[in-house]
Amino acid sequence: MKLLYILKAMAQKAGLERVIADKINWLAEQGYEITLVTYEQGEHPLSYHLHPAVKVIDIDVRFFKLGAIPIYRRIWAYRQMRRLFAERLQKIVDDTNPDIIIATTYSLKVAKEIATLRTNAKKIMESHSACFSVGKEYDFRSTTVMKYVARGFDKIYYRPIKRFDILVVLTEGDKRDWSRYMDRITVIPNPVTRYPEEVPPKQLRHRILAVGRLTYQKGFDRLVEAFALIADRYPLWHIDIYGNGEDRQALQGLIDSHGLQGRINLCEPTNNIYHEYLQSDFLVLSSRYEGYPLVLNEAMSCATPCVAFRCKYGPEDAITDGVDGLLVADGDISQLAEKMAWMMTHDDERQKMGLQAREAARRYTKDAIMSRWVSLFK
Numbered sequence: 001m002k003l004l005y006i007l008k009a010m011a012q013k014a015g016l017e018r019v020i021a022d023k024i025n026w027l028a029e030q031g032y033e034i035t036l037v038t039y040e041q042g043e044h045p046l047s048y049h050l051h052p053a054v055k056v057i058d059i060d061v062r063f064f065k066l067g068a069i070p071i072y073r074r075i076w077a078y079r080q081m082r083r084l085f086a087e088r089l090q091k092i093v094d095d096t097n098p099d100i101i102i103a104t105t106y107s108l109k110v111a112k113e114i115a116t117l118r119t120n121a122k123k124i125m126e127s128h129s130a131c132f133s134v135g136k137e138y139d140f141r142s143t144t145v146m147k148y149v150a151r152g153f154d155k156i157y158y159r160p161i162k163r164f165d166i167l168v169v170l171t172e173g174d175k176r177d178w179s180r181y182m183d184r185i186t187v188i189p190n191p192v193t194r195y196p197e198e199v200p201p202k203q204l205r206h207r208i209l210a211v212g213r214l215t216y217q218k219g220f221d222r223l224v225e226a227f228a229l230i231a232d233r234y235p236l237w238h239i240d241i242y243g244n245g246e247d248r249q250a251l252q253g254l255i256d257s258h259g260l261q262g263r264i265n266l267c268e269p270t271n272n273i274y275h276e277y278l279q280s281d282f283l284v285l286s287s288r289y290e291g292y293p294l295v296l297n298e299a300m301s302c303a304t305p306c307v308a309f310r311c312k313y314g315p316e317d318a319i320t321d322g323v324d325g326l327l328v329a330d331g332d333i334s335q336l337a338e339k340m341a342w343m344m345t346h347d348d349e350r351q352k353m354g355l356q357a358r359e360a361a362r363r364y365t366k367d368a369i370m371s372r373w374v375s376l377f378k
Contacts, residue, residue: 001377002033004098004121006089006114008106010036011044013269014213015294016106016128019190021048026191026370028053035096039085039110040064055096059088063109086113093119100377102126103164105134108157115163124376125164128190129291130312131177133217158182168376170292173313186376189317191369192297192361199278199303199358202351206236208340209280209304211273211295214245214266216288219309221247221254223286226336228258234344239264239284242276277302282343282350286336290314297364300324300357305350307339324356 005024010017028034028051036050041058050056061084069077093101102124103114115123127134158181161167167182169175175185208227212218220241227239241251241264248266255264270276277283283299285308292314296306300318306325308315309332319325326339343350362368 001100002035002096002098003027003377004035004037004093004096004101006037006039006101006103006107009038009041009044010046010048011041013047013271016104017047018193019128019294020104021046021050022191022193022366023370023373024054025049025051026366027373030374035092035098037089037092039089057092059085059092061085061088082110082113085110086117089113090117093117093121100124104128105161108134108160111160112163115160122166123164125161125167127167127169127174127178127291130289131169131174131181132312133289166376171313171317173316174291188372188376189364189369190292190294190297191366192294192301192364194274195301195362195365196274196278202281202303202354204347205279205281206234206238206344207280208237208239209276209283209299210239210241210243210286211276211283211299212241212243212285212287214241214243214247214251216247217290218243218245219286219288219311220251222288222309222331222333222336223284224251224254224258224260224264226286226333226340227264228260229334229337230341230344231258231260231263234341237344238262240267240276240280241265242267242269242273244269274298274302277304280304282307282354284336284340285309285315287311288331293318296325297361300361301364303354303358305343305353305357307336307343309336318360319357320360324353324360 007020024034035055038058039061061081063081066074066078098121101121105127161182166184166186167178168186168188169178170189172187175187178185210223252266277299283304283306285293285296285306287293289312296318299306306319308319309328310316310330315327319327321327328336328339
């Protein structure tokens with residue numbers, strides 16, 4: 001079977017890129033013929049290794065350059081770029097003759113061009129972000145005139161999804177949100193990159209882990225505020241946050257303002273995050289929203305229990321509260337602090353939760369999740 005994936009780029013070391021690479025590599029190992037088409041990759045190296053059988057083509061239509069074009073020329077330039085995108089993509093489709101074409105909601109601005117390709121291939125759209133965060137309405141969260149203008153724009157923006165054969169989302173909650181725009185939806189979570197065959201017994205390290213981009217979405221400011229409420233009571237404990245992003249300076253300022261230098265550390269992203277899971281007592285997810293927080297399943301696979309806000313969407317899919325982790329009312333900083341304190345002071349229960357978490361994460365192995373994709377393709 002021939003598959004053609006379409007992605008803006010695989011240049012960042014981020015969740016979407018890692019998940020796509022994992023899935024493509026698994027499928028290539030099973031003998032699928034795969035072409036990955038990017039359009040904003042340019043000269044950047046691939047952020048994740050791909051199976052040598054995967055053919056990678058960049059069609060070099062860089063929409064991000066529109067920001068440097070004067071406004072009076074931007075609309076014309078945007079139309080020209082979309083036309084060029086359609087022409088170059090059609091050429092690749094003609095040459096490769098795929099059975100299935102897969103795109104993500106990160107490519108919604110060219111979804112119409114993908115949906116109207118001249119081909120007999122089935123077309124799948126994958127959502128890796130919460131539905132409400134993809135459109136423009138989310139940019140105008142307060143009640144303003146622009147909020148309603150953006151809502152009308154979103155109806156047009158989402159319309160091409162209906163032309164795809166099916167939309168694949170990560171959670172049942174997100175499926176309910178997307179159902180306003182698409183009737184044919186199925187749920188397939190993301191797989192964990194790996195499921196360690198063995199996990200050594202946990203040694204108490206007084207270490208809390210957090211992982212993600214340093215952005216508003218990930219809510220690390222909420223984690224800092226929560227830890228500040230209990231830091232004096234538990235002087236041996238510290239937090240390591242792994243990630244990069246535009247909020248690094250603001251987060252460091254918040255850490256400094258609470259006098260938590262050395263207690264909360266902003267660490268550079270690592271290529272071996274599983275080592276950090278194994279070396280941590282528990283993980284905290286403080287996100288405001290998620291498409292699906294794969295970090296939970298990864299940590300759980302390493303017998304590292306998690307504390308997470310009940311945000312949209314994913315934590316309630318991954319964690320059974322009080323069994324393999326702890327869930328916190330969304331946005332409740334005080335409750336987050338209390339749940340973290342519970343984890344710090346209940347060693348035996350935390351260890352037991354970790355073992356339960358590892359067992360729960362087994363359902364997200366590559367073989368388990370990719371078998372569902374294979375069924376969908378068939």
